[in-house]
Amino acid sequence: MGKYYLTTPIYYVNARPHLGHAYTTIVSDALARWHRMLGDDVYFLTGTDEHGLKIQQAADEAGTSPKEFADGIAPLFAQAWERLNISNDDFIRTTEERHRTGVRKLLQACYDAGDIELDTYSGLYCVACEAYYVEDDLESGNCPIHKKPVEHVEEENYFFRLSRFEQRLLDWYSSHPGAVVPEHRVNEVIGFIKQGLQDFSVSRRTLTWGIPLPFDESHVAYVWFDALANYITAIGYGTDDEKFRKWWPADHHVIGKDIVRFHNVYWPAMLMSAGIEPPAGWAVGGWLLVGGEKMSKTTGNVVNPLDLIDEIGVDGFRYYVLSDTTYGGDGDFTYEGLISRYNSDLANNLGNLAARVATVVGKKCGGTGTAPSPDSPLAAHARTAVDDTIAQWQAVQPSRALEATWGLIRATNAHLETNEPWKAEPGPAVDAVMGDALEALRIVAILCHAAVPATAQEIWRRIGMTGNVADMRVPADTAWGGYPAGRPVEKGEPMFPRRTVA
């Protein structure tokens, strides 16, 4: 029991929310919900990254101001997360005053520490990438990513002396084992550091859409200081010391593997320079591929998560992305996989279990829930499911956590087959079996809430429990025997009607 501060990356507002954003955000939400059930005081942050040249250009093209442009896109993210039932406690936009204040304080702190210095840089610059290239990177003089000509740029820039932090970073990682999950990702980080770190530019003077450096207003902060800093500015760095002290350091920065370098090397170095403790942990996920390929506009396989919600439901979608990918590796999103998971796990196992239990309780117990048997064989299954589910969420392995939880669902279906309460005359024996099943559903509702919150609440309600399942505590409320007799049990409409492949 303690505090748990977790973050998603902030998403760049040059594109609408897509499956990749949704994946990271859903994983984060499940972690946040799980930790609330553990009794942790949770602060769950997400937001949008709104500065930079690309936004300025997009705004120019749209004939509007950068702020107005961002104002048009940022709500799309907030709305998407609302529809996906994301329980973020805060949503930060880098155009907010609290962020501006905090970023300037961070820059000043690094500057005062002597780690930000003026230098000149000349090189070939790709506007689209907002990055410099050397000759050999280019393909016939063009940017290798955008295939567009690069510009020769020479400008005075402020540089962050990342090169000074090699040893400190290595020392920090060696004294903080387990800070990165899955564990193998930390090898990449250490390998990168050992290759030698180069200073990076932290400002642009050709750009106006950004936060001016406090020590030189003719420059605006470049992406790293602007974007990464959201993790501290949102919790009061520079504006609310007490709040900041309460929440920092972050317990998990949930990120994708593509931004490991910035989050695990640049960011802790920046914090060290400013005299701030590095984050306590990172959870690094792979990509969610679509049909085996990286999602991209050119292949035309961009998936809009909101379209899927209409078809499969919020929880169907959440369950699929959480259960069908091993966190840390790449996952593959397919329509067939979505339907298959939905039918087998949600419709056939969970949904059907709830329905058959309700029906038998209706026929044999007068529609009123009965008490579970204290020494039911199901109790051991429940105990195993609880223990394994806890361990897997702890390890940030949602797919394995759900597998553990579903083990109890399967065991409950088997328990019913073994006892065949539908054949027996009403009486204590049937009451005990149905009480067992209801108790199992109660525990399942608690265990699956992090992944499928609306479903968990609906099961909770149908078996006659009052209040919010979200208020239950793990493991205290998962002890066998918590289901009280005498509650009305409702069958209701199928929660997950089977889908046929279109």
Added chain:
RNA sequence: GGGCCAGUAGCUCAGUGGUUAGAGCAGGGGACUCAUAAUCCCUUGGUCGUAGGUUCGAUCCCUACCUGGCCUACCA
């Protein structure tokens, strides 16, 4: 070029220095009918990437290689 990771049943993945390598889904057979043609039971299926080595014994340790992915590098 260097580095990291992965390569286990048709698919997605677990797994351990040691008797017959596991789960879910898919496939096959059977049972049941309370339930969303759902469920339950049984079952087919794997030279554990390739070749060596260490060991009494390796899928798990070491070496090389192959394949895939990622990171990284100012060989013309």
